[in-house]
Amino acid sequence: MKRVGxxxxxxxxxxxVSAYAAVVGKKEGEGKLGSCFDLVSEDDYFxxxxxxxxxxxxxxxxxxxxxxxxxxxPSEPDCIIAGDLLNQxxxxxxxxxxxxxxxxxxxGACSTMAEGIAIGAMLLDGGFGENxxxxxxxxxxxxxxxxxxxxxxxxxRTPTAQNTVTGSGAVMLSREKGCPHVTGVSxxxxxxxxxxxxxxxxxAMAPAAFMxxxxxxxxxxxxxxxxxxxxxxxxxxxxxxILEALLEEEGLxxxxxxxxxxxxxxxGAEGKDRIxxxxxxxxxxxxxxxxxxxxxxxxxxxxLFAATGALMSPTSSMQKQSIPAVCHAISIENEV
Amino acid sequence: MKRVGxxxxxxxxxxxVSAYAAVVGKKEGEGKLGSCFDLVSEDDYFxxxxxxxxxxxxxxxxxxxxxxxxxxxPSEPDCIIAGDLLNQxxxxxxxxxxxxxxxxxxxGACSTMAEGIAIGAMLLDGGFGENxxxxxxxxxxxxxxxxxxxxxxxxxRTPTAQNTVTGSGAVMLSREKGCPHVTGVSxxxxxxxxxxxxxxxxxAMAPAAFMxxxxxxxxxxxxxxxxxxxxxxxxxxxxxxILEALLEEEGLxxxxxxxxxxxxxxxGAEGKDRIxxxxxxxxxxxxxxxxxxxxxxxxxxxxLFAATGALMSPTSSMQKQSIPAVCHAISIENEV
Numbered sequence: 001m002k003r004v005g006x007x008x009x010x011x012x013x014x015x016x017v018s019a020y021a022a023v024v025g026k027k028e029g030e031g032k033l034g035s036c037f038d039l040v041s042e043d044d045y046f047x048x049x050x051x052x053x054x055x056x057x058x059x060x061x062x063x064x065x066x067x068x069x070x071x072x073x074p075s076e077p078d079c080i081i082a083g084d085l086l087n088q089x090x091x092x093x094x095x096x097x098x099x100x101x102x103x104x105x106x107x108g109a110c111s112t113m114a115e116g117i118a119i120g121a122m123l124l125d126g127g128f129g130e131n132x133x134x135x136x137x138x139x140x141x142x143x144x145x146x147x148x149x150x151x152x153x154x155x156x157r158t159p160t161a162q163n164t165v166t167g168s169g170a171v172m173l174s175r176e177k178g179c180p181h182v183t184g185v186s187x188x189x190x191x192x193x194x195x196x197x198x199x200x201x202x203x204a205m206a207p208a209a210f211m212x213x214x215x216x217x218x219x220x221x222x223x224x225x226x227x228x229x230x231x232x233x234x235x236x237x238x239x240x241x242i243l244e245a246l247l248e249e250e251g252l253x254x255x256x257x258x259x260x261x262x263x264x265x266x267x268g269a270e271g272k273d274r275i276x277x278x279x280x281x282x283x284x285x286x287x288x289x290x291x292x293x294x295x296x297x298x299x300x301x302x303x304l305f306a307a308t309g310a311l312m313s314p315t316s317s318m319q320k321q322s323i324p325a326v327c328h329a330i331s332i333e334n335e336v
Numbered sequence: 337m338k339r340v341g342x343x344x345x346x347x348x349x350x351x352x353v354s355a356y357a358a359v360v361g362k363k364e365g366e367g368k369l370g371s372c373f374d375l376v377s378e379d380d381y382f383x384x385x386x387x388x389x390x391x392x393x394x395x396x397x398x399x400x401x402x403x404x405x406x407x408x409x410p411s412e413p414d415c416i417i418a419g420d421l422l423n424q425x426x427x428x429x430x431x432x433x434x435x436x437x438x439x440x441x442x443x444g445a446c447s448t449m450a451e452g453i454a455i456g457a458m459l460l461d462g463g464f465g466e467n468x469x470x471x472x473x474x475x476x477x478x479x480x481x482x483x484x485x486x487x488x489x490x491x492x493r494t495p496t497a498q499n500t501v502t503g504s505g506a507v508m509l510s511r512e513k514g515c516p517h518v519t520g521v522s523x524x525x526x527x528x529x530x531x532x533x534x535x536x537x538x539x540a541m542a543p544a545a546f547m548x549x550x551x552x553x554x555x556x557x558x559x560x561x562x563x564x565x566x567x568x569x570x571x572x573x574x575x576x577x578i579l580e581a582l583l584e585e586e587g588l589x590x591x592x593x594x595x596x597x598x599x600x601x602x603x604g605a606e607g608k609d610r611i612x613x614x615x616x617x618x619x620x621x622x623x624x625x626x627x628x629x630x631x632x633x634x635x636x637x638x639x640l641f642a643a644t645g646a647l648m649s650p651t652s653s654m655q656k657q658s659i660p661a662v663c664h665a666i667s668i669e670n671e672v
Contacts, residue, residue: 088649126462
């Protein structure tokens with residue numbers, strides 16, 4: 001790999017995306033993207049009795065489907081890089097504990113899919129092995145219990161609050177050639193602009209996306225129109241507009257090629273109010289259910305996938321701390 | 337790098353350990369190792385008003401000292417790889433949010449220091465950059481509140497329970513040559529032997545250490561006596577003996593070269609009862625305060641550093657789940 005700036009390395013061996021899978025919950029299956037996922041649960045319990053075990057089961061099934069598509073046994077990846085939103089990342093730990101494959105746990109909140117792909121692609125580029133699988137997901141019910149209120153309270157949502165996606169994604173990265181490829185990685189730094197409203201994550205995370213995307217364009221010498229499409233993870237409508245405005249001030253116009261997975265995931269699934277998705281599983285499931293299939297079909301050739309994560313906890317918020325955020329961007333391209 | 341087995345890669349460019357720092361709490365400063373740490377806090381509050389902020393301040397100071405020793409500004413490492421035990425890893429996030437350096441968050445529980453060094457060393461070996469800093473730590477008071485009971489309850493400890501170390505470590509890995517070097521990495525898989533007693537982490541984690549060490553010796557073709565010293569992270573007395581027995585059954589005798597950082601950290605600091613350390617900060621502070629200085633002084637030439645982590649959470653334990661564990665081993669050597 002070759003470092004082209006403080007945040008960005010370009011990959012010389014360009015690991016390929018050899019397989020991907022997305023498993024989601026009932027509500028996520030009801031939108032326009034619904035038919036693109038490998039599996040949609042009927043009841044979000046995934047045949048388990050607790051929400052946390054349901055989340056693990058979802059992740060486990062997603063990883064299994066991805067391995068099957070890659071024609072690998074669950075024990076065969078040289079490493080699984082995974083994490084989730086639950087305290088101590090028990091979603092992924094319990095999902096993957098019987099795989100018998102080397103495991104590296106990561107925590108990047110909703111940026112986890114981009115972080116996993118970044119680390120995995122860089123390891124493979126450096127000669128680490130043949131296959132590395134990046135896995136992540138989130139579950140609405142576990143996140144509500146842990147971050148907000150028990151579902152039984154029936155709390156109301158504020159206008160800027162997002163909905164944690166019940167969904168998961170798994171990406172198999174391989175040294176063997178194939179399309180698409182991971183061609184570059186921009187690792188973000190933590191951004192904290194002092195926002196404390198945990199019901200407005202889009203605003204808290206947009207500055208992190210801004211810093212990473214600005215660095216990516218500057219360091220690669222690319223303009224936004226180099227890419228057919230640019231996706232952020234889960235900024236929602238508020239964060240989407242903030243990011244667009246911040247970049248425009250720098251002369252970087254994203255235009256109609258810019259989409260946010262949090263805006264896309266529930267499109268068509270809403271009741272009377274428009275809702276936006278968040279959580280590790282949001283951009284992970286959109287990446288694996290929609291973006292990568294579009295690339296493989298040749299309808300998208302060059303994609304920038306930028307996932308953001310909010311790095312606070314209920315404890316830090318109760319202690320009146322602000323919300324630090326991070327964003328990692330992955331350049332995925334069809335051309336070799 | 338060159339893969340020599342399912343778990344192990346040997347590093348060809350052998351990144352060096354260019355600097356290290358350890359900052360600990362009051363009790364950790366009272367043992368035989370007390371004088372080896374860079375900074376010992378007088379009251380474990382590190383001049384902050386909440387325990388969580390104290391933990392962040394400790395980590396921040398530790399990272400700063402490490403950067404200063406490496407003659408780098410906090411913004412200059414090509415990446416910081418860090419994590420801790422707190423929900424959503426807020427210990428490290430808030431400690432490092434103003435560094436202005438690219439950040440990758442990891443979660444490996446008490447194996448975090450080994451995981452950070454593993455990822456960092458492999459990235460540098462593959463050409464990622466010049467300097468990567470691995471940082472982690474833990475705090476007794478935040479861990480008690482989060483995992484067990486508020487300190488004010490004055491709960492009694494069971495005989496096998498360990499004491500979360502208030503301590504932190506930071507290791508600067510550099511492409512530039514110097515001693516010692518990271519020469520190999522064995523990434524563990526998750527081991528779960530069904531143990532559910534969260535007051536006996538040593539027993540829950542020893543099988544993970546066994547699997548990783550057995551794989552390391554098998555895949556490298558090395559015998560335990562290749563190393564001057566072998567350190568596990570925080571198995572305590574119970575786990576230490578289990579690991580020794582398990583490896584002996586495989587014909588691998590560790591002998592007197594085997595030490596556990598959890599046994600070492602409070603040696604000489606006890607009151608009437610012998611206590612053993614645990615937590616990310618346990619092996620991180622012993623590595624940076626004792627092991628690496630011993631290597632630089634030439635008294636240890638070849639070290640195997642194997643840190644274990646228990647991957648459960650209070651929620652998974654309340655749901656009667658077992659305790660999965662993981663262990664990563666790092667080969668650190670003075671010879672080029």
